[in-house]
Amino acid sequence: MAKKTINAAKEKKRVAAIYRLLQETYPEAACTLNFRSPLQLLIMTILAAQCTDARVNIVCTQLFKDFQSVDDFADAAPGALEKAIHACGFFNQKARAIRESCRMLRAEYNSQVPDTMDDLLRLPGVGRKIANAVLGECFGKPAVVVDTHCKRVANRLGFTRHQDPGKIEIDLQQLWQPEHWTMYSQYMVHHGRAYCLARSPKCADCPLFSLCPWPEKDKRAHDAF
Ligand code: SF4
Incomplete structure (x- = not known):
């Protein structure tokens, strides 16, 4: 003992x-992802799967000019989001996760990114790695x-x-x-x-x-x- x-x-x-x-x-x-809001970090961490942070930063420079709000992502025209994030790879799955997550944010979270693990894990395509990144970087919670x-x-x-x-x-x-x-x-x-x-x-x-x-x-x- x-x-x-x-x-x-x-x-x-x-x-x-x-x-x-x-x-x-x-x-x-x-954090090596250049984000300015919880929504941006949420989207960037979804895009970062099997992709480098450097590439995500490059892609998002234009992406966040074309798509700025939860509504912009939730209502993205078929193919538009896929095309914008194509360089990050797995663009069909990632576009689906982003679109569906933003629809849930709008329907159930007043278009705000939630600040609890349980709520973040409800979003399509969001696992513990993404949820912890958002909690730690955006909400100052130990993660x-x-x-x-x-x-x-x-x-x-x-x-x-x-x-x-x-x-x-x-x-x-x-x-x-x-x-x-x-x-x-x-x-x-x-x-x-x-x-x-x-x-x-x-x-x-x-x-x-x-x-x-x-x-x-x-x-x-x-x-x-
Ligand atoms: S294994 Fe990694 S942490 Fe350990 S000495 Fe080598 S470089 Fe350093």
Whole structure:
């Protein structure tokens, strides 16, 4: 029992130390989607599935000029929305999700994006990742966003052993302080892009090297020279 308590205390310290290092490494960390309202972020996160944030930002520069309100999206002419978001891929499914979500927002939420997990999950095409992104970024609620970077980096850092996003979210909620959930999620994305790359992680240069338990890190660091 005493050993368990000591291990838990050590792990808590490690998690806090990693957070501080990530803060220092990414002082400007922020959501990489350029949104100006909850509606815009909702739509952008739907478009971001299987697509890069950079491409979503480019597509949405014009999209948000042509479609500005919930009504604009809900009443989009057949094919118009699909054409506008074509470059994001899976445009038929994404257009359907956006159109139907906006129809529900208009019919049941006074054309406002709701600020609770339960309500957000009712919207067609909206899962926990999108809902958490909206809750954390737009409404300042503690939210763990598990995307592909978070999944990989959290596993390598020993924060979870799961691959299922729902289980990872629960592990991270238990490990991270609630006031850090949103930023820690963003740091996972930034670190996954800057150092902890999927195929060729830059372990030799990684600021988290001494705190990372990934068994392959020494080999990856050695291979870099
Ligand atoms: S040491 Fe390597 S595996 Fe660990 S966090 Fe850094 S880049 Fe990722």
